[in-house]
Amino acid sequence: MALGLALATPTVQAQPAAKGTSAPSDKQSGGVGGLGGVLQAAVQNHPSVRKTIADREASVAGVDEARAHYLPTLSGQTNQGADPNVTWGLIRLQQPIWAGGKIDAGVDVAESKLSSSEWAVLESRRQLMEQATAAYVAVIGNKALLATAQDGVNAHEKLLDLIRRRREGGVASDADIRLAEARLASVRTQAKDLAGQVRRQELELSILTAGHAKADxxxxxxxxxxxxxxxLLTQAREASPLIRRKRQDVVTVTHETEVHQGERWPVISLRVDSDVGPTPTVYNQPRTRAGIYAEANVDGGGFVGYQRIKADAARLLAAQEDVAAASFEVDRRVQIMLNDRDLATQQLGDHQVVVQTQEMSLESSLxxxxxxxxxxxxxxxxxxxxLDARLNRDRAKMxxxxxxxxIAVMCGTLDALAGLE
Incomplete structure (x- = not known):
């Protein structure tokens, strides 16, 4: 039996839970006007998401660019001979036949970067979802704290009125009234501070959603x-776009290594040349020529390519360590939040007992x-x-x-609510 915390209620209840998680429905969350509306507005309207989407579109164009290297290359040149009035030129069409795997690996690099950019979009959206969820919880939680504080203000006002009536009857003193007024002023200040927190979190939520949603x-x-x-740790790892993106970066570095390895080989191409204009007789060759050519570059006597491959090996190791670091960070955050959740849940039950005890104590004191x-x-x-016990209970619940x-955001449980599925 899994222990479910009913977020809309102040007490912990034992609820039947299936293995894994289930996403809340729009009806539960108030539809587009509740948490679902806030999440959808955040992932659709925030500039950081639009920026990552633009990066993804650039990666799509990069794939098309890489595939275009399979197509022939058309080039031309002009030359001027001894006679300044005579100009001749050359048009060349060159189709690569074999490039040592450079073109294939280049396409793989572009496609891998496209996959990374797609994970980056989801990562940006998840970050905004977490921020928007935290702001939503803060608004709802601080409103609850404010309501509790306002109840405290009302209770202290009633006590002050009662003390004033007792003073008129000669039962209470001026010192009693001053003490009651001081306590009332303190509670009112506390309520004003909480009202300010509500306004601040509402502003934060409005900025995250570009003013399109609110905590209602x-x-x-x-x-x-x-x-x-x-x-939950396993689910968070599997759903983490950060880990997926880092893994894709490993694939990208692997394909980039293949590109650099292919650069050691010559490029074999079919070349067709055609002269334009008067052809110098010194060349004694037909105007249109075709043939198979091989071209190769050996930069720095081959040491440049050798050192580049060594650098690729180091980059690959760094990318693999980056995956491990991302997994460690996800585990760390989930474990900390699980600890915070467990501690707050225990405190919530304890504070509820304290509230009940203090309610009986107040009745007894009266x-x-x-x-x-x-x-x-x-x-x-x-x-x-x-009042302090009730506020502590509400803070533990928040x-x-x-x-x-x-944790639900990190596990992907709220993706459907945010319209990501």
Missing amino acids: APLPSLYMNWEAPQE RLYDAGRKNWVDVLNAQREL TANDAELR
Whole structure:
């Protein structure tokens, strides 16, 4: 039985969860007006995503460019002889027949870079999804904190009114009123700070979505197999566009090595030359000629190519280590968030118990005050402790929500909600 945290409720509930994960529906998340709308607006409208999409289009053109090397090359030249009034020229058509695998490897390089650019698009979208999800959770969580703080303001206002009435009856003192007013001012300040946090996170969310969506619906409920962290780690690795892109970079370096290895071989081509204009008789050759030619360049006596291949081997090793580093980073982030989620879930249950205890303590303090066995300081202290317990509970819930949804983004669980599938 997997433990599911119902994100829209303040308590932890045991929920049946299938192995793996399931994405929340639009109905659960409020459709395009809820988390789904925020995610879709973020991945569609943010400039960083449009930039990676433009890079992908450039990579598509790069594949076409690489394949164009299979086509013949048309060139021309002009020459002027001893007579300045006589100019002759040459038109050449050259079709590569065998290039030592350079052209094939060049196409493979371009196609591999295209695959990398596609993973880069998904990586950019996932990063925005995580940022938008965090901002959404912060808006919802801080609104809950603000509502709790406002309840505290209302409770302190009622206590202040009650103390003022008691003073008129000669039961309370001016010191009691000053203390109640100070406590009320402190709670109001706390509520104002939380209202500022709500506005700040709403602004962050508006910037991420280009003003196309806002947090106007509760968070969805996620049912993930939290009791099997290794499965979540595996799923996050498999769904990580960062790891996929780094693996594709290894393929790209491998094909680039093949290009450099092919440069050691001559290029065999079919060449057709045709003279244009008066042909100098000194050449004593037909105006149109065809033949098979081989061309090769040995830069630096062959040492340039040798050192280039050595550099390719080092680049390949670096790319492979980059894959390992990316996997390590994904594991590190998931493990930290799992730890944060587990800790916050435990704290959420503990704080709920504290809230219930403080509610009973406040009721008891009010009864004992009426019986003359406690003073207003005890009542005000009980009210403040109850408010602090409720705020701590709401903060723990927000931390758990943030960790769970970040993990869901990394595992690809929210891709369908964001319109990526």
